[in-house]
Amino acid sequence: MSQRYFEDVNVNDELDPVEKMPTADMSIDFFGRNNPMNPAFADAEHSKRLGMSGALVPGMLKIAWMTQYVNDWAGPDSKLESIRVAYRRPDIADKPLVLSGRVVDKREEDGKKVVELEVATLAEGEPTVRGNVQVVLPSRG
Amino acid sequence: MSEEEKSLLTDEVRALIGKVTDAVTVTVKEEDARRMRDVIGDTDPRWAEGTGIAPPYAIAAFGGRPSRNMPFIMPSGLLTQQEWKFSRPFRVGEQLQSTTQVSDIRERLGGRYGHSVLVTTSTDYHDAEGNHVASALSTLTQFDPKRAQGKAE
Numbered sequence: 001m002s003q004r005y006f007e008d009v010n011v012n013d014e015l016d017p018v019e020k021m022p023t024a025d026m027s028i029d030f031f032g033r034n035n036p037m038n039p040a041f042a043d044a045e046h047s048k049r050l051g052m053s054g055a056l057v058p059g060m061l062k063i064a065w066m067t068q069y070v071n072d073w074a075g076p077d078s079k080l081e082s083i084r085v086a087y088r089r090p091d092i093a094d095k096p097l098v099l100s101g102r103v104v105d106k107r108e109e110d111g112k113k114v115v116e117l118e119v120a121t122l123a124e125g126e127p128t129v130r131g132n133v134q135v136v137l138p139s140r141g
Numbered sequence: 142m143s144e145e146e147k148s149l150l151t152d153e154v155r156a157l158i159g160k161v162t163d164a165v166t167v168t169v170k171e172e173d174a175r176r177m178r179d180v181i182g183d184t185d186p187r188w189a190e191g192t193g194i195a196p197p198y199a200i201a202a203f204g205g206r207p208s209r210n211m212p213f214i215m216p217s218g219l220l221t222q223q224e225w226k227f228s229r230p231f232r233v234g235e236q237l238q239s240t241t242q243v244s245d246i247r248e249r250l251g252g253r254y255g256h257s258v259l260v261t262t263s264t265d266y267h268d269a270e271g272n273h274v275a276s277a278l279s280t281l282t283q284f285d286p287k288r289a290q291g292k293a294e
Contacts, residue, residue, distance in 0.1 A: 029179070032176060076185070
């Protein structure tokens with residue numbers, strides 16, 4: 001994990017895409033096997049009865065991956081301040097998801113060097129979650 | 142709005158907006174942090190084993206699932222928006238006080254869900270000194286599956 005500095009970031013910089021393969025087991029383990037969760041995350045048949053093609057991928061798992069994605073990009077001396085996402089389409093377990101991102105703004109705010117990114121999860125090239133992340137980066141100065 | 146599509150936002154429902162729940166204590170647990178890191182495949186050194194820090198997404202383990210404290214006006218609901226804000230990292234073992242409020246309830250006619258109700262709740266987490274640590278905001282779109290067009294999502 002390398003450090004990214006505020007001065008080195010430009011608006012429209014794109015993050016390298018990262019592929020994730022969600023599974024129903026991941027969903028169950030993310031919440032904990034003994035904790036309550038939506039049965040549609042764990043049981044493909046239950047999900048199919050709701051009209052889906054398989055077990056659903058929890059939004060919480062996707063927002064967690066998006067958080068990790070930006071933290072990995074920003075480096076260990078960054079601070080993720082906020083992430084806001086809109087869930088646009090369901091994601092189905094065992095189908096790959098691609099995380100993508102782009103810098104949309106950089107500014108100094110209350111003495112902090114803030115970088116704003118748009119991030120998304122893509123399934124078969126179509127966005128399923130769109131998000132906006134604000135992260136504070138260190139300065140080279 | 143036809144008789145059939147009469148507003149579901151009664152005075153009783155509107156009165157829920159702004160009501161804050163009693164504080165609930167949540168604990169930042171190492172086992173949750175470890176399990177979630179493993180599932181995510183996160184090797185970030187800031188919250189690696191032994192650092193005493195939990196990853197930001199540990200907030201998902203605080204029992205703060207979107208449906209918690211959320212009024213159900215329609216028979217089904219889907220999480221459609223979510224936001225996490227962080228003032229500082231979570232410390233493993235610390236106890237936080239969480240309070241939740243319904244911050245908004247809106248109604249929508251048409252679209253893929255038909256007649257739907259959007260309920261937004263926000264939960265704030267404070268430490269023992271009363272300092273803000275994090276917030277989680279969720280919007281659940283509630284709808285009747287029988288009336289949703291082409292199935293919800």
